[in-house]
């Protein structure tokens with residue numbers, strides 16, 4: 328067992344883990360943060376996307392021991408006490424989801440994209456989110472939601 | 484799926500990493516960004532007894548300007564390669580190739596060194612490294628050695644890096660004054676290259692004075708299209724001349740046939756994409 332500690336959604340967390348434990352399993356099973364789903368076995372779908380030190384990663388493709396000392400943000404750490412994050416609100420307002428399975432990862436990947444590019448074009452949004460698969464929406468409303476959130480966040 | 488159990492060693496220096504590999508025997512694996520190794524472990528295609536994590540080795544995380552070349556640490560992420568100002572200025576072929584790799588999340592973790600050491604025939608960065616005539620700095624129990632790109636890539640998923648060795652850095656000669664382009668063909672946004680072409684072209688007074696062309700997925704390792712390179716030299720930088728030279732792009736290659744494309748289609752793609760890559764690099 329290996330000792331790890333990390334800040335997860337603003338809270339200091341630590342524990343003994345087997346080196347083979349995936350980050351997504353640490354979040355879901357050890358910390359009970361089941362807002363981050365697992366959608367595939369091949370690191371393709373992006374449903375499990377979280378931020379590590381502010382950058383998106385697929386948490387099924389990272390070992391828990393690799394994030395020792397890091398800051399992790401999951402979908403459950405995005406909203407403030409009484410208000411949703413603008414990207415969360417935009418997904419609701421633009422109907423950017425149907426079954427919702429891809430949504431936590433889609434939102435985290437969108438937050439990551441908007442951090443680097445606060446005003447993306449439609450093409451840049453599609454390119455920026457291509458590591459996240461959605462089987463329901465056909466992506467149009469997801470793209471709309473990200474544009475909407477970008478405008479909201481830049482105050483226009 | 485869950486990987487088999489393994490011992491985990493977090494190295495803080497290259498020497499520590501080499502020592503850990505030697506101590507663990509042939510069954511140990513280096514962990515770079517984990518973006519190829521983790522899928523392999525999860526699908527249990529491999530079950531090493533020891534994993535040596537080199538992500539905390541400071542030496543391999545830096546990009547150094549050496550004057551006529553850049554020394555890029557093996558642990559520099561694909562995302563950094565795509566966005567670093569030095570790389571963009573002096574080796575734009577590498578940064579634009581890095582931008583086509585996988586998706587943002589994978590690029591945030593995956594490393595330049597890991598991609599080269601993994602040596603997937605469909606990998607993009609190895610092809611850029613071959614076109615750029617990069618040198619690979621490898622550390623082992625007997626010290627360090629430097630290997631040319633031509634000798635580094637050996638076969639499918641096989642490089643000059645031995646089981647007790649670590650790829651430390653890649654030396655990338657600057658290509659100031661060359662035009663560069665990487666042309667990648669795939670069917671869906673996420674897929675690996677069915678075929679890819681990296682081109683470097685030097686144009687002087689409307690004439691192509693030098694050219695380097697390397698192919699992705701046209702054989703077990705990156706292939707230099709030497710006949711195209713020779714045919715381009717001395718030609719006018721025009722669409723017709725480039726198209727004519729690109730006709731030999733598939734000569735001497737050994738593309739596979741798989742669900743994505745058969746060998747004949749890959750050969751066709753190599754010719755077409757070479758024409759596009761060279762034309763774009765030459766500003767035609």
Ligand SMILES: Cc1cc2nc3c(=O)[nH]c(=O)nc-3n(C[C@H](O)[C@H](O)[C@H](O)COP(=O)(O)OP(=O)(O)OC[C@H]3O[C@@H](n4cnc5c(N)ncnc54)[C@H](O)[C@@H]3O)c2cc1C
Nearest residue numbers: 513515516517518519520585593594597598600606607650
């Ligand atoms: C969904 C998905 C899509 C992808 N798409 C693409 C794509 O389009 N194009 C592309 O080129 N790649 C693609 N990749 C692969 C990705 O670029 C990987 O990051 C890269 O192949 C491996 O880099 P890594 O640092 O993650 O290496 P790791 O996964 O850590 O290691 C890979 C192998 O290299 C060895 N290794 C790593 N670093 C060293 C070192 N310094 N010295 C010696 N050995 C070392 C490891 O032991 C292992 O055998 C994709 C991956 C995924 C999961």
Ligand code: FES
Nearest residue numbers: 366372373375387
């Ligand atoms: S569950 Fe992580 S990418 Fe699909």
Ligand code: FES
Nearest residue numbers: 425427461462463
């Ligand atoms: S809303 Fe169902 S997978 Fe995206």
